[in-house]
Amino acid sequence: MKRKAVFTGLFIILLALPGLSYGLDDPAGLEIIKKVYNRPVGEDQEGLLTMTLINSRGDTRVRKIRQFLKDFGKEEKKIMFFISPADVRDTSFMNWSYDEKGRDDDQWIYLPALKRVKRISSDSKSDYFMGSDFTYDDLGDRHPYEDKHKLLREEEMGGEDCYVVESIPREEEYIYSRTVTWIIKNKWIGLKKEFYDEDGEHLKTLKVEQYKKIKDYWIITHSQMHNVQKDHTTDMLLEDLEVDIGISDNKFTERMMKRGVR
Amino acid sequence: MLPLILTGLLVSGSVSTAFARGVTLNGYVRNYTGILIDEENEYSIIQNTLNLDLVHSKSRIAFKANPYLYHYSDSELEIDLREVYMDIYFDNVDLRVGRQQIIWGKAEGVFITDIVSPKDMREFLLPDFEEIRMGVTAFKFDYYLGDHNLEAVWLPVFTPTLFPEEGSIWRPQIDYPVSPRYDYSEKEVKGSLENSEFFAKYSVITSAIDLEIMAGYAWDDDPAMHIRKQIDPGSGEIDSITVTPRHHRLSIAGSSFSSTLGPFVFRGEGAWYSGKYFNAAGAAVEKDYAHYLLGLDYTLWDINLSGQFIQQAIMDYDPKIEDDEFNNTMTLRARRDFMRETLTLELFSYLGLNNNDALIRPRIYYDLADGFEVLLGANLFVGEAGQFGQYNDNDMGYFKVKYSF
Numbered sequence: 001m002k003r004k005a006v007f008t009g010l011f012i013i014l015l016a017l018p019g020l021s022y023g024l025d026d027p028a029g030l031e032i033i034k035k036v037y038n039r040p041v042g043e044d045q046e047g048l049l050t051m052t053l054i055n056s057r058g059d060t061r062v063r064k065i066r067q068f069l070k071d072f073g074k075e076e077k078k079i080m081f082f083i084s085p086a087d088v089r090d091t092s093f094m095n096w097s098y099d100e101k102g103r104d105d106d107q108w109i110y111l112p113a114l115k116r117v118k119r120i121s122s123d124s125k126s127d128y129f130m131g132s133d134f135t136y137d138d139l140g141d142r143h144p145y146e147d148k149h150k151l152l153r154e155e156e157m158g159g160e161d162c163y164v165v166e167s168i169p170r171e172e173e174y175i176y177s178r179t180v181t182w183i184i185k186n187k188w189i190g191l192k193k194e195f196y197d198e199d200g201e202h203l204k205t206l207k208v209e210q211y212k213k214i215k216d217y218w219i220i221t222h223s224q225m226h227n228v229q230k231d232h233t234t235d236m237l238l239e240d241l242e243v244d245i246g247i248s249d250n251k252f253t254e255r256m257m258k259r260g261v262r
Numbered sequence: 263m264l265p266l267i268l269t270g271l272l273v274s275g276s277v278s279t280a281f282a283r284g285v286t287l288n289g290y291v292r293n294y295t296g297i298l299i300d301e302e303n304e305y306s307i308i309q310n311t312l313n314l315d316l317v318h319s320k321s322r323i324a325f326k327a328n329p330y331l332y333h334y335s336d337s338e339l340e341i342d343l344r345e346v347y348m349d350i351y352f353d354n355v356d357l358r359v360g361r362q363q364i365i366w367g368k369a370e371g372v373f374i375t376d377i378v379s380p381k382d383m384r385e386f387l388l389p390d391f392e393e394i395r396m397g398v399t400a401f402k403f404d405y406y407l408g409d410h411n412l413e414a415v416w417l418p419v420f421t422p423t424l425f426p427e428e429g430s431i432w433r434p435q436i437d438y439p440v441s442p443r444y445d446y447s448e449k450e451v452k453g454s455l456e457n458s459e460f461f462a463k464y465s466v467i468t469s470a471i472d473l474e475i476m477a478g479y480a481w482d483d484d485p486a487m488h489i490r491k492q493i494d495p496g497s498g499e500i501d502s503i504t505v506t507p508r509h510h511r512l513s514i515a516g517s518s519f520s521s522t523l524g525p526f527v528f529r530g531e532g533a534w535y536s537g538k539y540f541n542a543a544g545a546a547v548e549k550d551y552a553h554y555l556l557g558l559d560y561t562l563w564d565i566n567l568s569g570q571f572i573q574q575a576i577m578d579y580d581p582k583i584e585d586d587e588f589n590n591t592m593t594l595r596a597r598r599d600f601m602r603e604t605l606t607l608e609l610f611s612y613l614g615l616n617n618n619d620a621l622i623r624p625r626i627y628y629d630l631a632d633g634f635e636v637l638l639g640a641n642l643f644v645g646e647a648g649q650f651g652q653y654n655d656n657d658m659g660y661f662k663v664k665y666s667f
Contacts, residue, residue, distance in 0.1 A: 085632035087633050087664075115365040
């Protein structure tokens with residue numbers, strides 16, 4: 001089935017979503033982004049995500065998350081169970097995102113200390129996720145119409161022939177003034193992405209360290225986001241990845257948020 | 263017995279054996295030191311805590327035990343099980359049996375439909391909510407149909423609110439004209455099938471709204487104080503007062519919801535209590551009673567803001583009742599993370615609108631390392647009377663050092 005790249009979760013999304021724009025002046029850029037956005041990545045997915053936060057002194061903090069994703073047709077559901085550090089263990093997070101243009105995600109968090117599932121607003125997509133260098137928007141379902149795209153050039157990177165596409169947010173107050181993405185031809189994977197802040201200064205660079213073909217899908221399994229202004233880095237590693245394993249619909253419920261990853 | 267088990271686990275090396283059998287062991291160690299802000303700067307509390315979570319699970323069954331140990335500066339030890347229960351999971355049904363905390367509702371820091379687990383009020387509302395809510399022995403049955411959930415709870419034994427002991431600085435102030443004599447002969451609710459408590463809840467989460475509807479046939483966790491006065495026939499003045507605490511049956515029905523609109527999260531919760539007794543000048547008075555709340559959460563400039571307005575209303579009000587007919591309270595929370603979420607500043611306040619009193623709680627959390635947290639905070643009581651003002655002499659600063667593993 002045809003799937004949006006965003007569905008692959010905390011990896012593919014990063015480079016797959018420079019965004020779409022409709023009716024823009026650069027059809028070539030739009031076509032490339034469409035192919036990235038619609039790249040098939042499976043109906044469901046389970047994996048262990050290890051996020052290592054590295055500061056300018058080289059100190060590291062590690063967060064581990066077990067995540068499940070599933071496509072339900074017009075909506076996609078994701079549930080994440082925090083495994084470490086110890087003080088957030090058993091916290092879980094659920095996100096429902098929708099194909100419908102402009103419709104906000106629905107999000108809930110389960111806090112084991114409160115033993116309660118709490119609905120939260122998905123509006124703050126510019127916030128950083130768990131102290132990492134990834135914003136929720138970097139990780140999540142940024143709808144294509146939110147950016148304008150332009151094919152800048154074609155060039156080789158890491159032995160791969162790439163399109164270089166510039167994406168400019170339509171929203172004036174957005175945290176990025178523009179992004180530039182290197183997309184591998186024929187695989188439709190973003191290999192590198194540069195983020196520029198509101199002043200147009202280079203803010204962050206995302207590099208894909210590894211991608212794999214699992215079943216018939218290209219999936220990014222290792223990437224790094226480097227904040228060049230603050231000189232800190234977030235390393236994201238996706239392991240134990242399984243695709244199209246028939247995850248039950250019931251996995252994405254309040255019941256499972258409370259039960260945990262057992 | 264429990265200390266022996268704990269000692270056995272911790273000292274004999276059984277932990278590794280337990281791990282080998284598939285039991286996971288997590289928990290935390292914590293020091294909590296509180297200092298009263300007055301001329302003498304006495305310690306209000308020095309407490310060391312060991313809290314353990316032991317969990318074992320297979321595909322359809324699981325158990326959890328949560329023993330905890332409080333060690334105080336006077337060497338007093340408190341050891342208990344906050345939770346110890348078994349789970350069995352079927353396709354659409356979960357059954358949980360044992361001592362457990364059961365938390366309902368959408369309110370923050372306020373207990374409206376969240377009345378299944380009683381409260382430990384020995385240090386007022388200051389401990390973490392995990393520690394305020396007491397575990398209760400219960401049989402909990404959950405039926406699930408997609409995102410719909412029907413929950414039924416049977417509590418075979420009633421557990422009342424745990425109040426501070428005589429002499430504690432957190433003992434609620436009750437003003438009597440003469441020093442009363444307490445008669446506890448009617449306080450106990452004996453364990454029997456007739457004295458059981460029953461609760462039921464339907465809940466659903468949808469894209470538009472999260473909804474809960476609940477009902478309960480319970481005992482009031484807080485005893486009503488029935489007062490008998492002896493009048494001196496000569497002077498006509500009160501000679502003596504006898505206070506007889508007694509728990510009464512309550513019927514409760516309530517609901518709560520939570521929904522988002524753009525950047526806003528709206529929350530509401532309300533309950534109707536039938537059979538509630540209120541303390542009065544003389545015998546406690548039975549009146550129906552409503553307790554409800556509206557709340558709003560919003561993030562502005564990276565600051566998570568939350569506000570709640572709470573009202574308690576006594577129906578068919580009798581002026582002899584000590585509580586006001588309408589009692590209004592607000593809560594406000596502001597919280598912001600810094601330094602990649604390793605530093606958090608928070609301000610949480612209860613504001614009593616009837617008595618112009620308040621509890622103001624500024625806190626700073628800092629993660630020295632993953633799982634190693636230092637908390638600096640203060641509890642500032644404002645006002646002369648009311649739920650918070652009565653503790654005006656108990657302003658305190660405190661720190662907590664916590665290592666989670």
